[in-house]
Amino acid sequence: MGGTPLPDGIKLIDENGKRLDGRRPDELRPLKIEAGVLKRANGSAYLEWGDNKVMAAVYGPRECHPRHMQDPTRALVQCHYNMASFSVDDRKRPGPDRRSQEISKIISEALTHVVFTEYFPKTSIDVYIEVLQANAGTRCAGLTAASVALADAGIPMRDLVASCAAGKIDDTVVLDLGKEEDNFGQADIPLGYIPRTDEIVLLQMDGDLTTDQFRTGLNMAVEACKKIYDLQRDALKRKYASPARGNDKDVGVN
Amino acid sequence: MQQNDSRENVREIVVPGDLLSKSGLKAGPGTYVESGQIFAAQLGIKTTRSDVVGVVPLSGQYIPMRGDMVIGKIADMGASNWFVDINAAHQSSLHVNEVPWRVEFGETGKFMTVGDLVLLKVIGVDELGKVQISMKEHGLRKLAGGVVVEVAASKVPRVIGRNGSMIQMLKNATSCRIHVGQNGRIWVDGDLDSMLKAIDVIKLIETEAHSVGLTEKVKKRLGQMGGKGE
Numbered sequence: 001m002g003g004t005p006l007p008d009g010i011k012l013i014d015e016n017g018k019r020l021d022g023r024r025p026d027e028l029r030p031l032k033i034e035a036g037v038l039k040r041a042n043g044s045a046y047l048e049w050g051d052n053k054v055m056a057a058v059y060g061p062r063e064c065h066p067r068h069m070q071d072p073t074r075a076l077v078q079c080h081y082n083m084a085s086f087s088v089d090d091r092k093r094p095g096p097d098r099r100s101q102e103i104s105k106i107i108s109e110a111l112t113h114v115v116f117t118e119y120f121p122k123t124s125i126d127v128y129i130e131v132l133q134a135n136a137g138t139r140c141a142g143l144t145a146a147s148v149a150l151a152d153a154g155i156p157m158r159d160l161v162a163s164c165a166a167g168k169i170d171d172t173v174v175l176d177l178g179k180e181e182d183n184f185g186q187a188d189i190p191l192g193y194i195p196r197t198d199e200i201v202l203l204q205m206d207g208d209l210t211t212d213q214f215r216t217g218l219n220m221a222v223e224a225c226k227k228i229y230d231l232q233r234d235a236l237k238r239k240y241a242s243p244a245r246g247n248d249k250d251v252g253v254n
Numbered sequence: 255m256q257q258n259d260s261r262e263n264v265r266e267i268v269v270p271g272d273l274l275s276k277s278g279l280k281a282g283p284g285t286y287v288e289s290g291q292i293f294a295a296q297l298g299i300k301t302t303r304s305d306v307v308g309v310v311p312l313s314g315q316y317i318p319m320r321g322d323m324v325i326g327k328i329a330d331m332g333a334s335n336w337f338v339d340i341n342a343a344h345q346s347s348l349h350v351n352e353v354p355w356r357v358e359f360g361e362t363g364k365f366m367t368v369g370d371l372v373l374l375k376v377i378g379v380d381e382l383g384k385v386q387i388s389m390k391e392h393g394l395r396k397l398a399g400g401v402v403v404e405v406a407a408s409k410v411p412r413v414i415g416r417n418g419s420m421i422q423m424l425k426n427a428t429s430c431r432i433h434v435g436q437n438g439r440i441w442v443d444g445d446l447d448s449m450l451k452a453i454d455v456i457k458l459i460e461t462e463a464h465s466v467g468l469t470e471k472v473k474k475r476l477g478q479m480g481g482k483g484e
Contacts, residue, residue: 036313042313042314042315043313060315060343061315061343062343063343063344063345072382114270116286116295120343120383121381121382121383122343122344122382122383123343123344123383151269151270151296151297152297152313153313153314153315154296154297154298154311154312154313154314154315154408155296155314156270156284156286156295156296157270157271157295157296158270158271158286158288158293158295159270159271159293160269160270160271194271196271232269233269233272236267236269236297237267237269240267240297240312240464241267
């Protein structure tokens with residue numbers, strides 16, 4: 001982050017209060033979720049959020065390897081976040097790095113909170129998040145997709161986790177930062193949230209905010225998570241409400 | 255897509271966290287209770303029978319239960335046991351005492367080897383999910399020949415049908431020998447044409463498992479194929 005400053009004459013928020021991509025400060029980028037896209041995985045989801053493209057796959061519960069990591073009282077939720085080398089402008093050096101390890105860890109912890117891990121002792125539930133195209137906010141996109149994939153895998157869980165970020169650009173608190181806003185902005189707050197129980201399962205902050213700005217941002221993100229939550233539920237219901245792939249379409253009520 | 259009306263018997267799809275009942279009902283499978291209210295714990299179809307509300311899952315792994323008939327694949331052998339893959343979270347062990355033959359120590363390989371298919375019964379599951387299986391009951395055996403089709407374990411009840419009606423229909427129509435394991439493995443044996451026919455119909459049942467009027471669709475498909483084959 002940081003690096004080259006924003007070219008002169010370009011402002012993150014123009015005189016009409018619109019952002020670089022024409023959004024209002026409290027507007028989300030367009031979000032599209034599809035459940036059950038992979039055949040080999042127990043559960044999967046594909047998500048497009050602005051220019052982010054993220055695929056999540058869930059395997060398990062299955063025997064936990066290495067053995068010493070097994071927990072005899074509960075299942076392990078192991079998340080593997082990975083960015084494809086072609087997901088960003090400059091080629092990303094493939095393989096785990098500090099950042100992806102951190103994101104894997106926080107997403108695992110957020111998901112562990114909702115999954116009934118005690119139902120599957122000694123097993124591991126593996127969640128793979130592949131970022132195919134990145135444009136800021138991939139950890140939120142990853143967490144949102146992962147919880148849909150978990151539900152699609154039929155894993156018992158308390159609720160779905162919705163996730164969204166807020167941030168600060170040009171001293172204004174805005175929702176769901178885009179890439180330029182993230183790079184040249186002042187702060188970023190990713191949030192993982194369960195609307196029904198009003199619980200926060202992921203919260204980070206990068207940059208400086210006053211207490212008031214933080215509160216405003218947090219509230220904005222919470223409201224956005226509620227909308228995202230509805231989209232997640234809709235994606236899951238859509239998969240089964242539509243007539244099964246390919247076969248005759250005469251699904252009537254009789 | 256037709257819009258479902260709000261009649262009571264319309265199948266309602268629920269996702270984890272959906273409120274199923276505020277009070278008065280008992281929590282069934284696939285649900286959890288929080289501050290006196292019942293919520294869905296799994297993606298599935300909401301079902302209410304007498305005073306129990308539950309969720310019939312639409313997906314999910316096979317969870318072994320005592321008494322289940324399953325089809326296992328021998329994965330490894332020990333001196334006095336076989337390790338069997340039964341499509342569950344863990345491999346399970348079949349001890350020589352639980353097979354219908356007398357097996358000398360170290361001679362397990364003479365009876366069954368890696369890759370063999372066996373019809374088994376789950377005789378116990380402990381709290382750690384460890385499964386004990388047996389081959390000693392009547393009808394349990396090594397499955398020679400035939401093919402295995404895998405379907406999602408959650409769809410097995412639809413393949414069997416009410417009181418076995420669906421599977422009986424399939425057996426009669428195709429004259430195949432069929433064993434359905436609760437773990438989602440279905441063994442089919444017969445001549446090639448009828449085997450292909452049976453597999454096709456099983457796949458149809460799997461993809462259409464949650465749709466209304468499944469039996470009719472299966473009948474239609476069986477009828478069509480019968481016409482072509484003769």
